[in-house]
Amino acid sequence: MDNFEKVEKLREKTGVTYEEAKRALDACDYDMLDAVIYLEKLGKVAAPTTSSYTTTPDNAPSQEFARAQKTYEEDCNRTSASDAFNSFFDWCRRAIKKGCETSFNVVKEGKKLMSIPVIILVFALILLMPITVILLIVGLFCDCKYYFEGFNTTVDINDLCDKASEACTNAKNDIQGNK
Numbered sequence: 001m002d003n004f005e006k007v008e009k010l011r012e013k014t015g016v017t018y019e020e021a022k023r024a025l026d027a028c029d030y031d032m033l034d035a036v037i038y039l040e041k042l043g044k045v046a047a048p049t050t051s052s053y054t055t056t057p058d059n060a061p062s063q064e065f066a067r068a069q070k071t072y073e074e075d076c077n078r079t080s081a082s083d084a085f086n087s088f089f090d091w092c093r094r095a096i097k098k099g100c101e102t103s104f105n106v107v108k109e110g111k112k113l114m115s116i117p118v119i120i121l122v123f124a125l126i127l128l129m130p131i132t133v134i135l136l137i138v139g140l141f142c143d144c145k146y147y148f149e150g151f152n153t154t155v156d157i158n159d160l161c162d163k164a165s166e167a168c169t170n171a172k173n174d175i176q177g178n179k
């Protein structure tokens with residue numbers, strides 16, 4: 001950039017006249033930055049105002065902001081009735097699916113007599129509880145064994161069924177031994 005272009009550039013950036021820009025550059029050996037500083041010292045150009053920005057708060061957030069934030073957090077944590085219904089129906093769907101995939105089996109002398117989905121057993125217990133319970137107990141005394149098939153749980157229900165069968169067999173043997 002030649003001297004004439006520097007003068008024009010300084011004049012554009014600072015808003016001074018051509019003569020003032022030429023004098024400032026002559027005084028500063030045509031160094032643009034020094035010329036701008038020279039003009040600032042003469043009062044021909046206003047010095048830039050300094051401003052700063054920080055990410056740390058100067059003071060506590062306003063109460064309005066705190067209320068808005070609290071309201072937002074409450075709204076985020078609030079569940080609507082439709083969310084509760086959806087959650088309940090999703091749980092019901094999973095329970096019905098598992099009830100259909102799992103079967104209740106009745107075995108006597110190594111032969112499978114009956115295999116029904118657990119969901120049918122649950123409905124029988126709900127609707128016909130006394131009859132269903134009596135049939136299950138009579139089956140135990142007739143040397144029937146029960147077990148569930150098709151699921152994994154932390155509590156082994158089949159062990160509980162085996163213990164109930166053993167208890168009925170022992171009770172039956174005690175009754176027959178006492179006669």
